[in-house]
Amino acid sequence: MSRHYFKTTYAGKPIEVLMGFDRPLNGFFMVIDYQEDPEDDDDEGLVYSNLWERNPHPDSLIPYLEKLTALNISVPTEMLLEIEKDGEVKMGNKDVRHAMVDGTYTRTFIG
Template identity: 45%
Template structure:
């Protein structure tokens, strides 16, 4: 699952908001954890799992829940969580700052591929391109990374290839 984290305050008390995409179960989630919860109060101010239909809620729903609680989070959290669902990304941990900057420790350097990235066909050999064209998927070496690639058809046009996992 992807996890987008933002530390802030609610009524003068520290909380951590987590919004993300649960890849195996295919739904967005949100929790707000009290960081100084007293023994007689729950650790979580909010959890989508406390909702009657907690696994079918949308990002706009969570935006409304945050507004009702008076908690503001960076727009980047919603944008990135939506991108994670579109690309079916998991195993991603991103810390967001109020100014919209992000820190993603798992992205060790900017030129490393991640699950969901579009693969440039120019970076592939003739044999690799033929394999992908014939099967619609395959394992190819890009730079120093062996990646599993699948054909993807975005709604706006022709096919493209995306990283699906790593070898």
Template identity: 30%
Template sequence: MSRHLTRSRHGDQPVLVVAGYDRPLHELFLHVIREGTKASPRDAAEAFIYDSLDEPEKDWTDINTLTETLVRLSIKVPQSLIEQIYLDQTFNVGNRYVEHPADEMGDIPPC
């Protein structure tokens, strides 16, 4: 599984965006997590703003699903995050952990 992380904002709230490619499942995933939440299980569940597992009917084999979800949530991520997830999927790459600097943020162009 590849994991790509960046920090962003959801409205006025700081968030951690974790996305990537799950090689065994051949699917992409996306998590948007509130920053600064406590570690209890109840707080952890409430920390998630978005989890792609909650929308299994979406086509998570398509990078556009990931980008469209970020646009719908009004969350900006570095272009490098999208590009590298796409390459991970294209070349069936796993076992990657990449942090993308938030200073490379921009609008997500259509794929």
């Protein structure tokens, strides 16, 4: 499974978008999770999970791109292109953190 992480905000709160390719299920996935505030005991949970969908592991990123657009959440184009490539080669065992800092894209391989 390839996993790509991107931290941003949604509705004024910090979130993390996790997207990737699941090799055993031969499809893509996406989970958007509120980041926990250590001072706040009220965990709001998930913004979105692909498991809520009728087809939770599509063979294209299109449903997830549409969901990101509907939620007004942006992720780096470079991240999306890498995830698509992961699907093409049926990538497994890969973890990458993507970031945008002051308009500059960075990519860190973490495993």
